Amino acid sequence: MDKKLTLWQHLLHFCLWVVCLGVGYFVLVGITYGLGGIPELFGATGESLQWWSWGLRLCIALIFGFATFWLLFHPIRARRAVGAFVKTLYSRFIPIKKAETPPVSTSTVNTGEIKPISRRRFLTESSALTAFTGYSFFAEANAWTVNRVELKLRDLPSAFEGFTIAQITDIHIDSYSTPVDVSRFVDRVNSFKPDLTVVTGDFISRGTYYFDMAAETLGKLQEGSRMGVYGVSGNHDFWSDSDLGRIEPALKKNGIPLIRNSATELRLNGDSLWLLGTDDSTTHNADWGKTIKSLGYQTVQEAQKDVRPKILLSHNPNFIEQAKDTNNCLMLSGHTHGGQVYLPGVMDLVMQPIFPRYRGLYNIGEFQLYINNGYGTVGPPLRFLTRPEITLIRLTRESYPK
16 A cells, blocks of 8 residues: 655655755756866867857756756656665665565555656657757847837936937856857947947956956947947956956956946036946945945935936846935846746746846836846856847936926
């Protein structure tokens, strides 16, 4: 007779399954970073790096698909297989003498044997997963979306009426988001001829190998931007270059100055608009007091009451908690990748405890926040229902009675 599981045993099995999924994800991230470093060992650049990129994507897609197949569709088989493997390793290195036990009749014991998977079920499930991984790794990750947003700022100077800003973020140039791929993305941004282009952090993913390639590739953005290109740092930029001592000069040399806890005045036909930028807050390098006081005030409270329209670039959208009391301000962020793999309903439960705001437009009184989905990826180079994004923002004037 089969032994029925209690509620607590079902709950324990579910928790073990969730743990397996979590461990599996971090193992896959480790594999992704490990494989991603191989082209660097061979000094791959240009087209050779492009071939490496597609090969690595295929390898990771197969690994991801195989792991997901067993963990999602057959968690009990996966758990038993892992358990048997661990038990075999343990017994090989730490042999245990088993106590003799009387033979037990198999007719009265549930062996827990699982029926083999039918051919039809195997083909159906594996085909569905192959379609998902293929779409996520190769199609959506390379299909850009253009979001046009019209945003109002109080008393915007007349010269900036209709002013367009192209925002891109989280480029993550590496062996998966190669300079060749990013160059095509840059050409698409330039085709819109924005008045200003901003890059809100994470130019690269890791290490220093791609610094010059990232700077040279993204430097082409100035060819399509009438008033230039500005950027701010992201957490991966600081993790790769702790003081930005290498990447900042490389970007500046190629026409992308970083705004580091300061403000820049944009001037057009005698009018001006303030562009503020902070270093990354995830790595605790952002200094809001220094940034906002650069408008010419002695205290943060005075500066935040300034009624002039302002645009703030800050990589992590959670920085809004420090800046949200600022009058007449639009903040542009990235960092979250829009969830990267967006499962409606599920992703909200996962993301919102960490990032209450993680994609699209949010309003807190006069303070506006827009979060771009980004271009590159972190961990497995896949996206699902979260395409790489170019945001085209058109500024318009909103007048308030005095």
